[in-house]
Amino acid sequence: MANEINNFQEIISHCKEYGYIFQSSELYDGLSAVYDYGQMGAQLKKNLRDEWWKSMTQMHDNIVGIDAAIFMHPTVWKASGHVDNFSDPMIDNKDSNKRYRVDHLIEAHVATLEKEAGETMIAEMDQLLAADDLAGLKTLIETNKIKCNISKTCNWTDVRQFNLMFSTQIGSVAEEADTIYLRPETAQGIFVNFLNVQKTGRMKIPFGIAQTGKAFRNEIVARQFIFRMREFEQMEMQFFVRPGTQMEWYNYWKDARKKWHESIGIPAEKLRFHDHVKLAHYADAALDIEFEFPFGWKELEGIHSRTDFDLTQHAKFSKKKIQYFDNDLNAEGKAYGNYTPFVVETSVGLDRLFLTVISLAYQEEKWNKEDGTEDSRVVLKIPAKIAPTKLAILPLLKKDGLPEIATALLNECKPHFHCFYEEKDAIGKRYRRMDAIGTPFCVTIDHQTKEDNTVTIRYRDTMTQERIPLSEVKNIVAKGCM
RNA sequence: GCGGAAGUAGCUCAUUUGGUAGAGCGAUAGCCUUCCAAGCUAUAGGUGGCCGGUUCGAGCCCGGUCUUCCGCUCCA
Numbered sequence: 001m002a003n004e005i006n007n008f009q010e011i012i013s014h015c016k017e018y019g020y021i022f023q024s025s026e027l028y029d030g031l032s033a034v035y036d037y038g039q040m041g042a043q044l045k046k047n048l049r050d051e052w053w054k055s056m057t058q059m060h061d062n063i064v065g066i067d068a069a070i071f072m073h074p075t076v077w078k079a080s081g082h083v084d085n086f087s088d089p090m091i092d093n094k095d096s097n098k099r100y101r102v103d104h105l106i107e108a109h110v111a112t113l114e115k116e117a118g119e120t121m122i123a124e125m126d127q128l129l130a131a132d133d134l135a136g137l138k139t140l141i142e143t144n145k146i147k148c149n150i151s152k153t154c155n156w157t158d159v160r161q162f163n164l165m166f167s168t169q170i171g172s173v174a175e176e177a178d179t180i181y182l183r184p185e186t187a188q189g190i191f192v193n194f195l196n197v198q199k200t201g202r203m204k205i206p207f208g209i210a211q212t213g214k215a216f217r218n219e220i221v222a223r224q225f226i227f228r229m230r231e232f233e234q235m236e237m238q239f240f241v242r243p244g245t246q247m248e249w250y251n252y253w254k255d256a257r258k259k260w261h262e263s264i265g266i267p268a269e270k271l272r273f274h275d276h277v278k279l280a281h282y283a284d285a286a287l288d289i290e291f292e293f294p295f296g297w298k299e300l301e302g303i304h305s306r307t308d309f310d311l312t313q314h315a316k317f318s319k320k321k322i323q324y325f326d327n328d329l330n331a332e333g334k335a336y337g338n339y340t341p342f343v344v345e346t347s348v349g350l351d352r353l354f355l356t357v358i359s360l361a362y363q364e365e366k367w368n369k370e371d372g373t374e375d376s377r378v379v380l381k382i383p384a385k386i387a388p389t390k391l392a393i394l395p396l397l398k399k400d401g402l403p404e405i406a407t408a409l410l411n412e413c414k415p416h417f418h419c420f421y422e423e424k425d426a427i428g429k430r431y432r433r434m435d436a437i438g439t440p441f442c443v444t445i446d447h448q449t450k451e452d453n454t455v456t457i458r459y460r461d462t463m464t465q466e467r468i469p470l471s472e473v474k475n476i477v478a479k480g481c482m
Numbered sequence: 483g484c485g486g487a488a489g490u491a492g493c494u495c496a497u498u499u500g501g502u503a504g505a506g507c508g509a510u511a512g513c514c515u516u517c518c519a520a521g522c523u524a525u526a527g528g529u530g531g532c533c534g535g536u537u538c539g540a541g542c543c544c545g546g547u548c549u550u551c552c553g554c555u556c557c558a
Contacts, residue, residue: 009551017493017508029531029548082558090483090556164558184558220483220556228557280558295552369518377519396516424510428518435518444517456517463518 008294011362012225014378015041018437020358021226033222033230035351040437043388043418045233045354048264049212051386052235052348055260056210063208063237064201068189070214071170076188077181079317080310081281082165089134091141091159102137102159103129109146134159166216166230182216187345189213190238191310194341195322198240205324205341206249210237212350224295226351236347242326243308246342250285250305253346257301258289265383266356272297282309291356300356301348308340315340357382361438380438381461384481389439390417391477394430396446398423405470406445409455413474417481435460441477445470 015021020041024034037045057065077083089102106125110118121144128136137159147154166182183189190209197209212235222228241249254273262268274297276286284307288299315322326336361380369375384390393410395402403423410421420439422430427444434442442458449455449470457476458465468476 012550013493023549026549030550032549080558084558217557222557223551225550282558299557375518394517426518426520427516428520430519431517432519446517458517465517 007362008225008359010364011294011359014362014380014436015358020044033219033228035226035229040388041354044357044382044386044438045350047386047388048353048357049233049235049350051264052260052350053210053212055263056208056237060208062203062206063210063239064197064203065210066190066193066197067213068186068193068211070183070216071180072183072188072192074180075317076192076314077165077184079313080188080191081313082181082184089129089137089159091138102141105141105146106137109144164217164219166218184217185215185347186211186213186234186236187238187310187347190236191314191343194240194311198324205326206239206241206245208237208239210235212236224293226355227293227295227298229351233350234347235350235353236345238306239344239346240324240341241344242336243339243342246305246307246344247285249344250303253344254287254289254303257303257346257348261289261291261300264357264386266291266360270360271300274299280304282306291352293355294359298352299349300352301346304345304347306343306345308342310343311340357386377432377435379435379460382438382440384440387438387440387481388418389420389434389437390441390481391473392420392422392430392434392439392442394421394427394442394444395423396427396444400447401450402445402447405449409443409445409470409473413477416474416478431458431463441480443473443477 012021016023018040019038022036022038023030024036025031053065056063091100091102091105103125106121110121113121121140124140125137128140141159142154145154165184167179168182169178170180171178190211193209197203198207212233214231215234216231219228219230222230226232239249239253258268258271258273261271270292272290272292274288274290276283276288279286283304285305287303289301289303290297291300311322322340323338324341325338328336330336358380361382363379363381364376365379366374366376382388391413393406393413395406406421406423410419413419420434422433424430431442438460440460442460444456444458444465446456453470454467455470455473456465457468457473
């Protein structure tokens with residue numbers, strides 16, 4: 001484990017040194033748990049996003065993609081339950097440093113009381129919660145001598161409100177009614193557009209709506225590099241199904257999503273399922289696809305069976321009917337008719353996926369050269385199809401007409417994939433630089449090229465090289481990146 | 483949020499008890515060489531995270547603060 005932690009720090013350093021990830025506002029000492037993607041990182045992230053987008057929307061006839069706004073009507077978050085569930089009064093015990101949700105603490109205490117006294121206390125608590133009376137809640141806890149389970153003391157901090165949603169105002173006048181939130185999840189943008197997409201796209205159930213985009217959570221503790229950030233990007237797809245079939249689709253997507261991760265080079269043994277025991281208020285089944293990060297097994301993607309909770313809630317809060325008319329015939333030969341679809345959600349953290357790919361790709365290699373001396377390199381073995389730069393074009397010398405041939409090759413290739421051209425420094429050094437940023441293919445133009453129109457192609461992962469026709473470079477690299 | 487550790491050049495680090503900061507690698511320009519970090523020359527890059535205090539004098543001592551990592555906690 002010590003090695004792995006060490007390794008994790010080296011990955012973080014490497015990400016910075018080679019333009020993958022920088023801390024946000026580093027010039028001003030940084031902003032906690034916010035990161036920027038650099039020139040290499042932005043491209044890798046885009047490639048991951050594109051790969052996901054293609055697998056969802058292009059490869060499934062019945063899934064379409066949308067791009068909903070980050071700002072949404074405030075009532076959306078009341079309907080979704082985020083206003084109630086995302087902002088909880090909390091209190092800390094100063095002796096044990098244990099933090100409790102105030103309502104949980106009081107409810108646990110109530111469970112030890114007589115029925116009548118308990119009900120009185122719950123009623124009092126509800127009143128205080130409704131009035132946002134934080135001082136009153138603390139008084140309630142203290143007068144009833146509610147103790148911490150660990151320290152067995154009543155040494156409490158003040159009750160504080162933690163709201164995991166960021167808020168801001170729309171319009172220039174700061175009034176209560178104008179407060180809006182930065183979305184804490186992208187899913188609601190899909191739910192509120194369910195009818196728009198279904199009707200304009202003439203979608204038939206079962207069908208899905210996919211979306212990628214930023215979401216924001218004011219985490220109490222945000223840490224572990226880009227694993228838990230305050231601003232992060234989700235890639236999610238809501239799959240609308242006929243009520244009663246949700247478990248079938250839940251299992252379908254569970255397998256489909258794991259296979260997708262494997263398709264971008266994540267080894268199966270580094271992935272596992274983790275079923276949720278305690279379910280969220282909206283779900284009837286939920287699991288995580290976990291990856292073995294350098295700091296342990298952690299959630300990479302969530303698969304949730306969200307029932308009809310979200311659509312029902314939005315129908316209720318908007319006072320509009322959100323239903324689907326299903327013309328398919330059931331076993332009795334009658335149309336299924338009107339119903340509120342059930343939803344199976346797949347939701348990946350793009351930043352987590354990025355971290356997964358980088359932590360798998362990062363390798364330090366050592367070997368002995370022919371003369372017996374030791375040699376080494378740091379290489380990012382990013383699968384070719386998601387690597388930020390696909391091909392480096394390197395004239396062996398920057399004279400004798402070699403740069404001209406190289407430039408012509410560059411111009412031929414760059415409309416098709418991302419290339420990098422370099423004529424400085426010894427060839428070995430240039431190879432190492434390409435290893436460090438994860439370029440899967442290098443092509444070197446030398447004097448022989450002028451004679452027989454062949455070049456050397458050098459493979460990042462094996463460091464082997466072979467002679468290929470100059471005219472084949474584009475096709476070979478393009479094929480290697482599929 | 484609590485506790486622990488840390489912050490010196492792009493990276494990795496040095497700077498013995500307080501006396502105005504160095505190296506290796508890397509980078510840039512040039513020469514030479516040419517298939518796996520070669521050589522030579524030159525150049526750039528740090529108000530020691532930031533603010534304050536003690537001191538004749540602080541990278542070093544003290545306080546605060548920001549950031550990161552680790553453990554706990556939290557994660558609808």
